[in-house]
Structures are given as C-alpha cells and as structure tokens.
Amino acid sequence: MSPVREMKALGPEDPKDHFANLAIEGSDALDEIRNELIRTHGDGKNRTEKTWGIQEAAVMVGRSVPWLRENDPDAPKNEVGHGRWTLGRINEIRDKIGTRVTRPAGAETxxxxxxxxxxxxxxxxxxxxxxxxxxxxxxxxxxxxxxxxxxxxxxxxxxxxxxxxxxxxxxxxxxxxxxxxxxxxxxxxxxxxxxxxxxxxxxxxxxxxxxxxxxxxxxxxxxxxxxxxxxxxxxxxxxxxxxxxxxxxxxxxxxxxxxxxxxxxxxxxxxxxxxxxxxxxxxxxxxxxxxxxxxxxxxxxxxxxxxxxxxxxxxxxxxxxxxxxxxxxxxxxxxxxxxxxxxxxxxxxxxxxxxxxxxxxxxxxxxxxxxxxxxxxxxxxxxxxxxxxxxxxx
Ligand SMILES: Nc1ncnc2c1ncn2[C@@H]1O[C@H](COP(=O)(O)OP(=O)(O)O)[C@@H](O)[C@H]1O
Ligand SMILES: [Mg+2]
CATH class of the missing domain: 3.40.50.300 (P-loop containing nucleotide triphosphate hydrolases)
Structure with a gap:
C-alpha cells in the first residue's frame, strides 16, 4: 500500500461551480493582458491609431523621403521630434498627387x-x-x-x-x-x-x-x-x-x-x-x-x-x-x-x-x-x- 499523502483533486465535486470559477479566473487573467496592452498602446481606453515614420510613409505615398519632408512639413512629431504619419494623412497626400489605389469605377465591392x-x-x-x-x-x-x-x-x-x-x-x-x-x-x-x-x-x-x-x-x-x-x-x-x-x-x-x-x-x-x-x-x-x-x-x-x-x-x-x-x-x-x-x-x-x-x-x-x-x-x-x-x- 502506498503511504497516505495529500492528493490533488482528481475531479470536481460540483462541475458547475468548478467550470464557472475557471471561466472567471481565465477571463480575469485575459483582461489583465488586454488592459495592459491598452494602457501601453493608447489613452487608457482605446488603442491609439497606428502611425508610420518618414521612411515607410514616403514609400506608401510613392515619393522620396526629401519630397515628403518638403511637401508635408507639418506632420505631427513624436517625443524625439521625428514626424509620424497616420494612414489618414498618407491617404490625403495620395489623393492629392494621384498615387492612391482605388477600386475602378464600375467594379463591385x-x-x-x-x-x-x-x-x-x-x-x-x-x-x-x-x-x-x-x-x-x-x-x-x-x-x-x-x-x-x-x-x-x-x-x-x-x-x-x-x-x-x-x-x-x-x-x-x-x-x-x-x-x-x-x-x-x-x-x-x-x-x-x-x-x-x-x-x-x-x-x-x-x-x-x-x-x-x-x-x-x-x-x-x-x-x-x-x-x-x-x-x-x-x-x-x-x-x-x-x-x-x-x-x-x-x-x-x-x-x-x-x-x-x-x-x-x-x-x-x-x-x-x-x-x-x-x-x-x-x-x-x-x-x-x-x-x-x-x-x-x-x-x-x-x-x-x-x-x-x-x-x-x-x-x-x-x-x-x-x-x-x-x-x-x-x-x-x-x-x-x-x-x-x-x-x-x-x-x-x-x-x-x-x-x-x-x-x-x-x-x-x-x-x-x-x-x-x-x-x-x-x-x-x-x-x-x-x-x-x-x-x-x-
Ligand atoms: N502563419 C502563421 N505562423 C505562425 N502561427 C500562426 C500563423 N497563422 C496562424 N498562426 C497561429 O495559429 C493559431 C490558429 O490561428 P487562427 O488564425 O486563430 O486559426 P483559425 O481562425 O483557423 O482557427 C493561432 O495561435 C495563431 O497565432
Ligand atoms: Mg478563427
């Protein structure tokens, strides 16, 4: 006979409460992860919008870095003074200079x-x-x-x-x-x-x-x-x-x-x-x-x-x-x-x-x-x- 020892529970006495508790604990743990992400990525409630630096923004616009610097000098800056472009801003420039890809007129969604x-x-x-x-x-x-x-x-x-x-x-x-x-x-x-x-x-x-x-x-x-x-x-x-x-x-x-x-x-x-x-x-x-x-x-x-x-x-x-x-x-x-x-x-x-x-x-x-x-x-x-x-x- 094996000596009596403290066993881990092998199955729950009350499956309903058992799984309800697992759901609550699991959900709380996930909440923590998500809340942390929202804290680090946003204003505490919603995620902030994604932005791009000048290198990528220039490629997306379809022009060179100097061109973008010269033609959009007022782009918002980050804490170290580098310009950051939102996609909305990039699309505005694309629309202005005709580099935005669009669904052809007459083609269906x-x-x-x-x-x-x-x-x-x-x-x-x-x-x-x-x-x-x-x-x-x-x-x-x-x-x-x-x-x-x-x-x-x-x-x-x-x-x-x-x-x-x-x-x-x-x-x-x-x-x-x-x-x-x-x-x-x-x-x-x-x-x-x-x-x-x-x-x-x-x-x-x-x-x-x-x-x-x-x-x-x-x-x-x-x-x-x-x-x-x-x-x-x-x-x-x-x-x-x-x-x-x-x-x-x-x-x-x-x-x-x-x-x-x-x-x-x-x-x-x-x-x-x-x-x-x-x-x-x-x-x-x-x-x-x-x-x-x-x-x-x-x-x-x-x-x-x-x-x-x-x-x-x-x-x-x-x-x-x-x-x-x-x-x-x-x-x-x-x-x-x-x-x-x-x-x-x-x-x-x-x-x-x-x-x-x-x-x-x-x-x-x-x-x-x-x-x-x-x-x-x-x-x-x-x-x-x-x-x-x-x-x-x-
Ligand atoms: N290309 C990939 N490389 C590595 N992991 C992937 C890739 N695509 C999906 N996964 C991972 O595989 C798991 C299932 O992917 P998911 O997109 O949720 O599948 P489905 O929607 O078909 O159930 C997720 O953990 C996801 O991160
Ligand atoms: Mg899926």
Whole structure:
C-alpha cells in the first residue's frame, strides 16, 4: 500500500461551480493582458491609431523621403521630434498627387468569406493581416467577425470582446429582425479605414436564433431567407468599402451559411498537412451542396491559401500534393509559419500594426515578405477582375 499523502483533486465535486470559477479566473487573467496592452498602446481606453515614420510613409505615398519632408512639413512629431504619419494623412497626400489605389469605377465591392471546416488553420490570422494590408494600400475595408470566439475582434478591434462588447453592439438583432439596421453595428478600429462588426460569445445566440427561424419556417417574415440576412444587411453598406472580409467560424452552421450567402469571393486557408487536406475534401462537398441549393450565387474569385508553411520535407511534400490536386486555385505564394506572426497575435496585433518587431528584425522582415507576397498576388488578381468588370482594357 502506498503511504497516505495529500492528493490533488482528481475531479470536481460540483462541475458547475468548478467550470464557472475557471471561466472567471481565465477571463480575469485575459483582461489583465488586454488592459495592459491598452494602457501601453493608447489613452487608457482605446488603442491609439497606428502611425508610420518618414521612411515607410514616403514609400506608401510613392515619393522620396526629401519630397515628403518638403511637401508635408507639418506632420505631427513624436517625443524625439521625428514626424509620424497616420494612414489618414498618407491617404490625403495620395489623393492629392494621384498615387492612391482605388477600386475602378464600375467594379463591385468584393465580399470575401474566409472559410474552412477545421479550427486552427490560420483563417482569422490571414484575414486580419489581409485587412491591414489592404487598408495600408489605401483601400477601405470592412471586417465582419462571425466567430463567437471573437479572435478577430481582439486582433483587429483591439478590444476585449467579453468586457467591451454588449449585445446591442452585435449584429444579432439586425440579422434576426431588421437586416437594414446592420450599419449600426459597424465600429472604427485603431487602424484607419478598417471598420469592424464585432463578435463575442453572445453571437452564438444569433446562430441559434437563425436556426430557430429556419425550423419554424417563419424565415419569410420579411421575405429574406435565414441565410441571406447578412447579404440583405450589407446591401446599403457595401459600396462604402472596396472589400468586405468575413471571418467564418469552424462550422457549417447558420453564421457560415450567411457568410456564404453574402460573399462573391471565397478564400480557404489550408495548412500543408494531410489531415487538413482531408478536412478540405469534406468541406468542398458541403460547399457543393450549399451552392446547389443557391444557384443564384456567383463566386467571382476562389483561392486556396497555404498557410503556416514550413520549408521542410513534410510540408513541402503536402504543399506539392495540394498544388497538384487544385492547380491554379492555389495561390503561388504561401504564408510561412512565422514566430513573428505568433508574436503579433500574442499582443493582439498583426505584423502590419506592430510599431516595431517583437522578435528579431530578420524574423519580422521574413514575416512581412511572406504576407506581402501572398496579398500582392491576390490584389493583382482582384484588379484583373475589377478591370474586366469596369470594362477597362488591361
Ligand atoms: N502563419 C502563421 N505562423 C505562425 N502561427 C500562426 C500563423 N497563422 C496562424 N498562426 C497561429 O495559429 C493559431 C490558429 O490561428 P487562427 O488564425 O486563430 O486559426 P483559425 O481562425 O483557423 O482557427 C493561432 O495561435 C495563431 O497565432
Ligand atoms: Mg478563427
């Protein structure tokens, strides 16, 4: 017989209280991290807007450093007297000198659903980085967080979804009862021209509510089927943006159906792993049945995006297999598995919003290079599409 000793509790006596306490303690710990970030990044309540130094600002404007210094001498200075440019200011200069990229007149706003079946494939991370990349280029972007986990709301909104987002901030009421009122849920973020419809756990009520309306067959209440509410809600809003990015949850429920119901483009992040490929096969089957029941929906742009790629044997092999199977549908460039991308997420930021590298400068540069190459490839293809729509000759 082993001697009697103090044992750790093996299971809770009262599971309800047990998990309630874990939730409270966990949430408090996260609050502390977020509050610290907000303290160091902002005015104590909201994150301050991202700004750029003269080197980067000049590149973004499309002129030399001396040109920018001479033509915009009044840019606000930091504590050591160096000019700092907000994206708003950079866009004003771009507009003045004609270097701002814009969606061609006559081309439609692209509404991209970032969707997948599996969790952890890099959906939210890729989508958040694309949002900041596009805004930095000069586009106007609306991000819709459609995952009750609220990860996008943390990364792009810079807020604590549990503490700072109330029921009335969510799209629940709009999508259940009055889609045209969706615009009241849009908020600005710390990144100029990236607007957000936020999420938190209470978004699950929307999923359930939509399911219920579908089951009760009173989804015709206002003539809009349960999976077309987001599309209806975006109708009066979408022209204010060049791109709308929807971050879908890892499920095929009514939220994802609404994202697909609204989207005219689809990006599917996939990791170069056999299990991810298997899950993607299942996903293509369910996409096929969704579009079978929705023959009116047109997808103008569909790409697979290999994410968390590593330059070692197995991922290389899996990456090749994905390309062999799906050919041109796979973006040529990949998002690398990058410590700096993880570092940025750990600070509730993207690599584009970081003020300075978290890890080494090389790792930061490699991350940026990998992200830039993927997103530039996407933007090139999207411009090709837009120019066709607008009737512009290439
Ligand atoms: N390119 C990447 N390099 C390194 N880590 C990544 C990368 N993309 C995502 N991650 C990490 O993987 C985890 C899952 O990513 P996330 O974007 O939340 O996936 P999903 O939205 O598909 O569930 C997160 O911890 C995130 O920081
Ligand atoms: Mg996610």
């Amino acid at each position: 692209l509404i991209i659903a970032f969707s997948k079946l599996k969790g952890g494939v890099g959906n939210t991370t890729s989508c958040a980085h694309l949002a900041h990349f596009l805004a930095k280029m000069g586009f106007r972007v609306l991000v819709i967080d459609f995952d009750p986990q609220g990860s996008m709301t943390q990364l792009v909104g810079g807020v604590n979804p549990d503490a700072s987002i109330d029921m009335e901030d969510l799209p629940n009421e709009a999508l259940l009862n009055d889609p045209k009122s969706l615009q009241y849920t849009i908020r600005k973020t710390y990144f100029h021209n990236v607007h957000l419809i936020p999420a938190n756990q209470m978004l699950q009520d929307l999923e359930l509510g939509l399911n219920q309306q579908f089951m009760n067959e009173n989804d015709d209440e206002f003539g809009v089927p349960f999976h077309k509410r987001l599309k209806e809600g975006l109708e009066p809003i979408k022209d204010n943006y060049d791109m709308v990015l929807i971050d879908c949850p890892p499920s095929q429920g009514s939220l994802t159906m609404n994202a697909l119901g609204a989207a005219n483009a689809l990006i599917n992040p996939i990791r170069p792993m056999l299990l991810d490929r298997a899950s993607y096969v299942m996903y293509t089957r369910s996409l096929s049945s969704f579009y079978e029941f929705n023959p009116d929906i047109q997808i103008k742009y569909h790409r697979l995006l290999i994410s968390q790629f590593k330059n070692v044997k197995d991922p290389i092999m899996q990456g090749k297999a994905i390309r062999k199977l799906y050919g041109d549908l796979v973006l040529s460039n990949t998002i690398m598995d990058s410590q700096e991308i993880k570092n940025a997420s750990g600070r509730l930021e993207t690599v584009y919003s970081l003020d300075r590298p978290v890890g080494g400068r090389d790792s930061y540069k490699r991350a940026l290079h990998s992200l830039d190459s993927v997103f530039n490839e996407m933007v090139d293809e999207i411009f090709y599409l837009w120019n066709m729509e607008a009737g512009n000759d290439e």
